[in-house]
Amino acid sequence: MKKIIALVLALIMAASMLTACSSEPKESGSSPAATESQSAKEEKTKIAMFVPLTGDFKQYGDAIVRGAKLAIKIFNRDNGTKFELDVFDDKGDPNESVNLANKIVADGSYFAAMGSYTSSCAMATVPVFEEANMLLYSPTGSHEDFPLMSPITIPMGITKKYDCALQVNELVKRFPEKKTMGMIYQNTDNGVVVANATTKAFEEHGGKVIVSETFTPNQTSDFTPLLSKIKESGADILYVESGYVDGAKIFNQALALGMDTSTTLFLANGTQLKPEFLDLVGDKGNGIVFITTMVSYQKKLLEGKQLDPEITKFLEEYKQEYNLEEPDAFVCQGYDSTMNLITSAHKVGTKTEDLIKQCLKFEGFYPVSGKDMSYTEHKELLKNYQFVYIVEDSEFLYLDDWLAAQK
Amino acid sequence: MFLQQLINGITIGSTYALVAIGYSMVFGVLELINFAHGSVYMLGAYFSLMTYLAMGGRHFLLAFALSMVLSAVVGFSIDRAALRPLRKSNAPKTTALIATLGCSTIIENSVLLSFGTEAKKFPNLLDLGYIELPNARFSYLQLIILGTAISLMIGMSLLVYRTKMGKAMRSTAQNSEAAALMGINVQGVISITFMIGSALAAIAGTLVGMYYESISVTLGFTTSMKTFASAVLGGVGSLPGAMLGGILMGVIETMAASYVSSGYRDAIAFMVLILVLLIKPTGLLGKQRFDKA
Numbered sequence: 213m214k215k216i217i218a219l220v221l222a223l224i225m226a227a228s229m230l231t232a233c234s235s236e237p238k239e240s241g242s243s244p245a246a247t248e249s250q251s252a253k254e255e256k257t258k259i260a261m262f263v264p265l266t267g268d269f270k271q272y273g274d275a276i277v278r279g280a281k282l283a284i285k286i287f288n289r290d291n292g293t294k295f296e297l298d299v300f301d302d303k304g305d306p307n308e309s310v311n312l313a314n315k316i317v318a319d320g321s322y323f324a325a326m327g328s329y330t331s332s333c334a335m336a337t338v339p340v341f342e343e344a345n346m347l348l349y350s351p352t353g354s355h356e357d358f359p360l361m362s363p364i365t366i367p368m369g370i371t372k373k374y375d376c377a378l379q380v381n382e383l384v385k386r387f388p389e390k391k392t393m394g395m396i397y398q399n400t401d402n403g404v405v406v407a408n409a410t411t412k413a414f415e416e417h418g419g420k421v422i423v424s425e426t427f428t429p430n431q432t433s434d435f436t437p438l439l440s441k442i443k444e445s446g447a448d449i450l451y452v453e454s455g456y457v458d459g460a461k462i463f464n465q466a467l468a469l470g471m472d473t474s475t476t477l478f479l480a481n482g483t484q485l486k487p488e489f490l491d492l493v494g495d496k497g498n499g500i501v502f503i504t505t506m507v508s509y510q511k512k513l514l515e516g517k518q519l520d521p522e523i524t525k526f527l528e529e530y531k532q533e534y535n536l537e538e539p540d541a542f543v544c545q546g547y548d549s550t551m552n553l554i555t556s557a558h559k560v561g562t563k564t565e566d567l568i569k570q571c572l573k574f575e576g577f578y579p580v581s582g583k584d585m586s587y588t589e590h591k592e593l594l595k596n597y598q599f600v601y602i603v604e605d606s607e608f609l610y611l612d613d614w615l616a617a618q619k
Numbered sequence: 620m621f622l623q624q625l626i627n628g629i630t631i632g633s634t635y636a637l638v639a640i641g642y643s644m645v646f647g648v649l650e651l652i653n654f655a656h657g658s659v660y661m662l663g664a665y666f667s668l669m670t671y672l673a674m675g676g677r678h679f680l681l682a683f684a685l686s687m688v689l690s691a692v693v694g695f696s697i698d699r700a701a702l703r704p705l706r707k708s709n710a711p712k713t714t715a716l717i718a719t720l721g722c723s724t725i726i727e728n729s730v731l732l733s734f735g736t737e738a739k740k741f742p743n744l745l746d747l748g749y750i751e752l753p754n755a756r757f758s759y760l761q762l763i764i765l766g767t768a769i770s771l772m773i774g775m776s777l778l779v780y781r782t783k784m785g786k787a788m789r790s791t792a793q794n795s796e797a798a799a800l801m802g803i804n805v806q807g808v809i810s811i812t813f814m815i816g817s818a819l820a821a822i823a824g825t826l827v828g829m830y831y832e833s834i835s836v837t838l839g840f841t842t843s844m845k846t847f848a849s850a851v852l853g854g855v856g857s858l859p860g861a862m863l864g865g866i867l868m869g870v871i872e873t874m875a876a877s878y879v880s881s882g883y884r885d886a887i888a889f890m891v892l893i894l895v896l897l898i899k900p901t902g903l904l905g906k907q908r909f910d911k912a
Contacts, residue, residue, distance in 0.1 A: 268837065270736040399882055425881040431841045433831055436627035437876035437884070444620040457738040457835065464832050469623075470749070470756050491740050492833050 255323070255562050258296045259284075259553065260316040262327035262337075263351075264304035268430045269455075271488060272329045272542050273301075276351045279546025280326065282533055287554050295554045302328050306336035313337035317344040323562035324349060324553055329542075331355030331369075332401050338362050345564050349571065351549040352542060355402055359591035364564065366571055368549035368581070370505050371592040372402065375482075376409035382503045382598040383449075383479070384417045386611070390449050390477050394423040394442030396435065396462055397453040403429075406453045406481070422447055429455060435462045439469050451479045459484040460492030463500055473499030482506035486540050490606045500603040501611065505582050505595040506541035512607040522578035544581035551577045623755035624877045625870065630761045632869020634830065636768040637823035638846040639853070639861035640775060641816040647779070647856040648792045648812045651712060654719040655697055656820055657843030658726035663690040663821025664828040664838060665730055668741055679744050683825055687818040694817025697722045698810050706809075723839070730836050738835035741828035764826050771819060772862040778815075779858065788812060845872075845888075852892050854902030863903055868892070 261280055263273035277299050284297050300316070302309040309328050316325050317340055324347040328334050334350040335358055341348040342362045350358060354369030383390070393414055397407040403426070411421045423445045425438040439462070442450055450471065452462050459480055466478065480489075482504030490497065509527055519527075526547070530539045539547075555577045556570035572587040579585055583597035600611040638660050645653045666686035671679050701718045747759035779785040790798035791808045799805045827842075828834040845868060853864025868888055875887035895903065 266731070267736065425876075427881060428885075430837055433827075433838075433841060434627070434631045434873075436631070437624055437873045438881050440620055440623045440627060441877060444623075457833065460738075461831055461833060468749075468758060488737055492738060494740060494832075 255557070256321060257294050258298060258322045259550070260298050260300065260312075260319070260322040260325045262300040262302045262309055262312040262316070262325070262333075263329050264333075265299070265301035267303045267305070268457075269304040269329050271486070272352070273304075275540055275542035276329060276546035278530075278534055278536075279539065279543035279548075280351070280550040282530060282543075283547045283550035284554065285533065286529060287551065287558075291558060293554070293558055295557070297550070298322070300327075302333055304328070304330060304333065306330075306333045309333040309337050310340060313340035317341065317346060322346070323557065324564075324567065326351060326549060326553070328353075330400075330402070331358055334358060334365075334367075335361060335401075338365055341365075347553075347564050347567050347571070349549050349553055351546045354593075356405060356592070359593075364568065366568065366587075366591055367593055368545050368552075369593065370582075370595045372405045373409045374592065374594055375505060376406055377413045378505065378596070378598055379503045380410060380413035380417060380419075382600060383414075384419070386503070386600060387449075387477055391419050392445070392447045393419060393421045393449040393451055394425075394445055394447035395421055395451045395453070396425050396427065396438055396442070398429045398455070398458070399426040400429060403453055410451065410453075427454075427458070429458055432458070433461065435465050436469060439466050439471065442466075443469055443471050447476065449477045449479055451481075452484070453481045454484065456484040456486045456489035457492065460489055460497075463493055464496060467496055477501060479503065482541065485601070485608070486542075487538065490603065490608070493603065493606075495606060497603040498605065502601040502603075502608070503598055504601075505598060507544055507580070507582050507599060508538075508541060508601065508608050509544075510538050510608050512609060513601075520578075523580060526578075526580050539580075541581060548577075548579045548581040551579075620754070620877070622752065624873050626755055626757045626761070628870030628873030629866055630757070630764060630830075630869070631873060632849075632866035633761075633765040633768045634823065634827045634865075635842070635846045635849040635868050636862045636865025637764070637771065637826065638820060638842055639849040639865045640768070640771055640858055641819040641823070642846060642850045643853075643856055643858055643861040644775060644812055644816040644819070646850070647858075648788050648809060649702075649715075650792070650856075651702075651715050651719070652847070652855075653697075653813075653816070654716065654843065655722040655726065656719075656816065657839035657846065658723040659690055659693055659697075659817045659839075660820040660824040660827075660842060661834070661836065661839030662693060662726055662730060662824070663687070663817070664741070664824030664834045665734060665739075666690060666821060667825040668739060668828065668834060669734070671742075676742075683822075686825060687821045690817040690821035691814035693726070694813040694815075694820075695810050697817075698813040703806060703809075727836055727839065734836075736836060738833045741832055741834050743829045743832050745829055760826075760830055764830060767822065767826060768862060768865070771822070772858050775815075775819075776858045784808070784811065845885075848889065848892050851902055852895055854905030857902070857904045860902055860904035867903075 263276050264270055265273050280297055284295050300312045302312050316322055326349045329352050331353040334353040338361050342364050347364050349366045352369045353367045354372050356371050356373050358365055358367050397403040423442045452459050478500045480500055480502050485502055485506050485508055552571050556567055560566040560570045582595040585595050601608045602611045602614045642656050663686050666689045667682050670685045671682035701722050702715050705715050745760045749756045749758050787803045787808045790803055791805050795805045849864040849868040850861050853860030871891050872884050872888040876884035
């Protein structure tokens with residue numbers, strides 16, 4: 213009798229699972245059609261964002277969310293709209309991102325998705341969103357393949373090949389005497405692209421990358437073998453492409469090995485442009501230079517500067533909303549990508565094709581994450597303005613201001 | 620450059636050895652791979668930093684001592700709450716191993732919730748300067764780390780081989796039932812071993828935190844694999860083996876990164892480990908395991 217009951221229960225379970233399995237794709241598969249019929253009556257107002265809210269990249273995810281939520285709040289208040297943002301935690305793990313992408317698509321109430329912090333996570337989800345014909349806007353994705361992967365992908369991060377070329381142009385212009393480079397980069401999709409693009413651009417300008425070393429991010433603690441090689445090579449530039457935690461460790465260890473910012477240019481990438489980086493390098497970080505398209509609104513940088521009223525308004529809104537002083541570059545990219553998305557949706561509606569076309573115009577709002585920005589015909593973001601910062605007494609300063617003060 | 624790389628390798632190897640000694644202590648008595656050890660090492664560093672900051676950035680030695688005590692309490696709790704009940708019910712060793720993995724996850728998540736995920740600046744209070752050589756330099760802190768690892772290895776070896784407590788540990792390792800019949804408080808011995816191992820982990824975590832000048836939740840995970848490999852290379856259960864394995868692991872890894880490829884540094888280090896184990900399965904000093912003495 214027990215066996216029969218167990219068999220019946222097993223059959224019921226199997227049947228219910230099959231029903232669930234068959235109903236899920238049906239739901240997601242029918243969503244574009246459903247979207248169209250719904251949009252005729254009323255536009256969707258919800259956006260799904262997936263970023264790391266736990267794990268190694270939490271700081272970046274938190275910053276992006278703060279920027280995105282602020283954009284939604286300001287836009288709704290000023291325009292009487294009812295856009296909403298639902299945030300999901302992908303832990304910085306591409307597998308988790310794909311699970312969330314499926315969940316977002318199956319939900320059927322979102323008109324666009326935003327995410328993730330890393331290009332790897334964003335790129336992993338592209339097939340899911342492409343099948344559902346849902347716009348995927350990555351607030352920080354900058355891998356050169358991302359915008360070309362699918363008609364539905366738009367990045368807010370400047371495409372690395374352009375970023376590296378611009379950075380090297382500025383480097384060569386500012387430091388013409390620095391001819392040789394020792395490079396340490398992350399062994400990730402993005403890190404490899406940056407290393408190759410930077411090497412190519414630097415060598416086109418007559419420089420030479422004499423040491424190029426890689427490491428596994430968030431797993432390597434000891435960089436002294438790599439730094440000893442670079443020190444031995446006598447490279448004029450130590451270029452570090454990494455997150456801010458690894459970057460701070462690398463620069464600290466370089467100093468401990470006797471490398472010196474007065475003889476070697478310590479050059480950091482924009483990802484390290486965070487106040488937390490300054491906390492970790494402490495007062496030893498003096499002289500580290502950043503050449504980047506990423507913006508910083510640290511108090512010291514704004515002293516004596518005439519700011520655009522729109523920027524001032526953004527900074528005040530941010531301070532009021534979060535009781536925090538300085539939005540970093542990731543807050544700004546979260547803000548700009550969300551603002552562009554909802555401004556476009558407000559103007560042309562939420563039909564994916566129209567929305568993408570409008571987003572690529574990048575108009576109707578005041579961007580805060582950089583200057584002179586536009587999209588190419590291939591959906592690649594261009595930023596034609598480089599900021600050059602130097603670290604002094606645990607603050608970021610504009611290099612020009614610092615040089616003027618030295619005189 | 621070779622001399623500098625050798626110094627680099629010995630330094631990183633010393634940090635592995637510091638942690639590997641704690642691994643070996645527990646393995647020697649229980650024949651249990653304690654996967655929570657790496658997490659206690661990370662927790663020890665957090666305890667030192669947080670108690671130091673809580674005291675207004677003063678009395679570091681007191682903070683350090685408190686960290687050792689707190690870590691020892693955590694070690695005791697792991698044994699008392701998760702492992703002793705399993706021993707009582709004669710659960711297989713793999714069950715205990717999984718339980719230590721669970722403890723590791725609980726500790727890491729507790730630290731995440733309590734202190735956040737961001738890396739913390741760790742003050743280097745032993746920044747005593749550098750010793751300059753013609754083609755290399757090293758800091759006094761590097762010497763202190765190496766000296767501490769050697770001292771702990773000697774101290775723990777003396778404890779195990781020259782004291783009554785050590786005799787009790789070795790008896791427990793050989794046959795816990797017979798040891799209990801001889802009047803040895805087996806559960807007490809195991810608890811003390813866990814407490815000593817955890818206090819050692821706190822020392823290691825604090826020194827490594829100072830050396831790298833930052834700590835984060837991933838500290839335990841990133842070190843665990845290497846230190847476990849170090850203990851295996853030296854011969855699990857052998858304290859001098861843990862020391863030797865740690866130093867060798869560090870030097871091999873550094874030399875691989877310097878002269879072969881930085882991308883394959885870990886792969887090469889583990890390849891050497893496998894080769895050594897194929898030739899000598901008990902590890903380099905495996906025969907001298909105190910539990911079989």
